[in-house]
Amino acid sequence: GSKWHKRHLTYRVVNWPPYLPQHEVRLAVRAAFELWSNVSSLVFWEARDGPADIRLTFFHGDHNDGLSNAFDGPGGALAHAFFPRRGEAHFDSAERWSLRSGKGRNLFVVVAHEVGHTLGLEHSPARSALMSPYYKKLSKDFVLSWDDILAIQNLYGKPSRGSAIQLPGRVFTHFQDWSGDLYGEDRQRQGASTYYCHSFFDAVTADVDDNLYIFKGGHFWVVPASGSSSQPQPLHARWPGLPAGIDACACSPLSHSFYFFKGGRCWRYQGSTLLPGFPQKCSARGLPRHPDTALYFQRLRRLVLFKGAKYFV
Ligand SMILES: [Ca+2]
Ligand SMILES: [Zn+2]
Ligand SMILES: [Zn+2]
Structure with a gap:
């Protein structure tokens, strides 16, 4: 060098x-x-x-x-x-x-x-x-x-x-x-x-099959448990209507649905379908704006959002 x-x-x-x-x-x-x-x-x-x-x-x-x-x-x-x-x-x-x-x-x-x-x-x-x-x-x-x-x-x-x-x-x-x-x-x-x-992606989450989803700007990558990453794919191809640059994402292992967070709003998709009532305001559920990350806790059967040192269930 x-x-x-x-x-x-x-x-x-x-x-x-x-x-x-x-x-x-x-x-x-x-x-x-x-x-x-x-x-x-x-x-x-x-x-x-x-x-x-x-x-x-x-x-x-x-x-x-x-x-x-x-x-x-x-x-x-x-x-x-x-x-x-x-x-x-x-x-x-x-x-x-x-x-x-x-x-x-x-x-x-x-x-x-x-x-x-x-x-x-x-x-x-x-x-x-x-x-x-x-x-x-x-x-x-x-x-x-x-x-x-x-x-x-x-x-x-x-x-x-x-x-x-x-x-x-x-x-x-x-x-x-x-x-x-x-x-x-x-x-x-x-x-x-x-x-x-x-540096840095916007969010990362895993689904029930241990596929890793990596989000950055208007694209996402899928990394299967076996290893090699997919080519970047546009977000709207899989989740129509989802904005670029999300704050956080989580996948529910019970319903297999994906939750996305950006700014003060939350999107929930089943497959490629945005579920009725979404996007909805986070404040409607007492959730913070701009969460740092989101996780689904199996044991609590709840989605947990982290923001700074606080967490929200
Ligand atoms: Ca930047
Ligand atoms: Zn430069
Ligand atoms: Zn570097």
Whole structure:
């Protein structure tokens, strides 16, 4: 792979999410870079203006990276980055970026992952790695995995400060309330010098036959228990009238019907037929708007919606 030929790199946050305090974003970005500099010979400096080796920019929609790499509004693609030595990471302005647990997309973990790409790291097959295409959990003891550390040291060597490996630690005392599940799929498209990273699906659920349904934007994929995934299919081919970019989905094992949630509404389908009375307002049943995920609990015989730290039955 490609790499930087110097150890001292500057980075710059070109623009800022307007709804987050700038000093907190600055701290989170610095912590994301320190994850990598703490375990390698790299040293990062923030450039507040002017040129910088690595630039982090928030964009809306199409931003001259080719139409297929245009950002897609809330959900779907979160960010992408280029391999060295272009030094660019782009973030979808339409996401609800957050520095706290439970709501929105965690900016710190996505920045740390994308910075890994700008330094030359590809996706790791190790599930626990930050560079895994699957984000799992960001908890208070979130650190790089050995796989991430070996990958960065393979490119840039160990820290020059003597000791073999210095695990990040202190800096995370600032971020102890960061937790919550970030399930994500990020598909890679690799060109000669570009690297794109499309993160996270909208929702995922399994039916009674253990087929996995993955939803993203206006499409879904079926992954049978045997393994290989289907081609993406348009949502409306299977579930006519269903909007793109759903918040959550669940399949009832009793009735074999699918429930979909988006915004304040709920859709229920039997096969391809929308059942009478749907879509219906979630509030009519005392349910939250924009649930994070939905599950059918066999033992409760109830559909359970999760939103932040709360759940609704
Ligand atoms: Ca998006
Ligand atoms: Zn871009
Ligand atoms: Zn990635």
